[in-house]
Amino acid sequence: MKATAKTYLSLFLTFLKIGLFTFGGGYAMIALIEDEVVNKRKWISKEELTDVVTIAESTPGPIAINSSTYIGYKIGGVFGSFLATLAVVIPSFVIIFAISFFYEAFMSVEIVKWAFFGIKCAVGLIILRTGIKMLKSFPRRPLAIICFSLAFVGILLIDIFAVRFSSVYFILAGAVIGVLTYVIAVSRDKKRLNSTNSEGAQTINESNSTTSEGAQAINESNSKNSEGAQAVSDETETPKTETANGENDGKTLKTETEEGGKR
């Protein structure tokens, strides 16, 4: 789809509106995005929006920026993604920039000062609540609980003793653990496949006997392929139990048999 100037304009205005009317962070924004982008404009389907949210959650950065960049790209390419991201940022930027001018004067008013005394006590509670909500949503496996506890205690100690140690390292450590568990899980899967595969190798052997004619034909007709075919027939005689090999051989055998059949 080629985006027209009109599409770009409505993309910009839509995300300007989304940036202007969202309070309280990214998740509140998703409902508004659904309303505007899925129901009203029909730019993407509801399923696609779910994908967008998943991607936004699994990449760094504010969810609002992630979603607007992604949807913008889908509607209007690189320029579209630039426009949508710019639009979602502008309201915040303008409002906060305006507030920052009055901040000092505003804070020196006695009543405001006391109102903010109350608000300061609330801020930590709001963040605790967010944390507790998130805590309820992840599975309670031992590794997760250990990671959680280490991060909680570690960061708290860093704050209390005013140590200079970036919490970025905690995130990086999490990423390393994630990669390691993935590698371990993959190698474990492989082992399991290996142990169950002796049967598979057997069936390949059996099918070999029916395809031997095809292999023969290849042997005769194609001198270039003869080595490969030889290897195949070799393996027919000495069945291997390793998964990867067994599977590969089965595949090559199949393709070669097809060739043979065509001839």
Added chain:
Amino acid sequence: MNVFLDLFLTFFKIGLFTFGGGASMIPLIQQEVTSHGWLTEEQLLDYIAISESTPGPIAINMATFIGSQTTMGIAGGFFGALVATLGVVLPSFIIILIIAMFFRKFAQYAGVKSVLISIRPIVVGMILAAGAYLVMAAVGFKSVYAAGFDWRALVVVGVLAVIMTGYKLITKKSIPVIAFILTAAGVGLVTYLLTIIV
């Protein structure tokens, strides 16, 4: 280092290492701004409160606010606000653009999922630590080197905690952030009245 470059790089780092929405950005922002000496704990609490109660993503609000305040003397803080906001947006923008162009199925790769599953508990731990720390800071305990105690703040925190959990128990819904912030402002004003009277 040049303050603009420092702002840009710091917020670029914050944008790059935050997973899972605005709240997960708070621990990092808190650490960075206090270690740079850009804000005191008091100011940080003000900034978070203002960012939570104005429209738009909290991360953007915080970046704009801190950027403009730290460079207020230079062009009214406009360029500071600009570079900080640009810094926090840019990592997301670049990463999502690459994914949208080449890896539509990104989130479904098993490796990506595994990394996210491991990062999530750490992020939650960080958020809870930041929340606990901000409560302590509000009550006056900023670190072992700056340990004060404000009993009025402790009472207000207690009252607000009761309001928060009470609302949840009665309505079965969480109290909306803005309603809660307004309530807190009210409690603060009541404290003011009490100090005048008593």
